[in-house]
Amino acid sequence: MSFDVYIQDMEAHVDLPHWQAARAKAYEAHIAGISQDKVALTLKSGDEVELFDQGQHAGCMVALHSLTPDVCAFLFDLVDHSGLFMLPTIAEPRAVRARNNPRPPFPDRSLQELEIADGAELYAFLSGGYDAWSAYRDQQVGAQKQEN
Structure with a gap:
């Protein structure tokens, strides 16, 4: 099981070569x-993530098995360098963007935008959702162990 975040474009503001360059920089x-x-992917900190990128358009899905400041610094750099939005799978979803990103607002007005300045702010924001997901995961794994 993983805690998933989606990094994606809306309305094709970021082309594939720009995304590929931004991903390479991160x-x-x-x-x-x-x-x-x-x-x-293994981060320099030793943390591991899985990044799924079809290579046909800007963006990806990142499966997290842990949440650390280093993981969030990597995620922030993907969002910051690319100009894409991050859509984390949390109870109260937000369209996360880098604060200095000049792109147009998220097109779905029902989804509130959250501007972040760095990986530390992203870590603070995602921690609550990740903790809730971890508790659910642990409960499910515990239930499966009891069945066996």
Whole structure:
């Protein structure tokens, strides 16, 4: 099980070459190793994430198995360098964007935007949702162990 965040464009404001350059910049700053299938990433801190990128358009889905300041610094850099939005899977969803991003607002007005300045702010924001997900995951894993 993973805690998933989606990094995506809305209304095609970011083209694929820009996304690829932004992703490469974030990888250079944070990634120490990439699996052969290019999905599993090991951060320089030792944390691991899985990044799913179809390579056909700007954006990706990132599966988190832990939430640390270093993971959030990597996620922030993906959002900041690319100009994309982050849509985390949390109880009260927000469209997260880098504070200095000049792009147009998120088109779905029913989803509140949250501007963040850095990975530390992203970590503070995601921690509550991640903690709730972790508790649910642990409950489900515990129930499965009792069934066996």
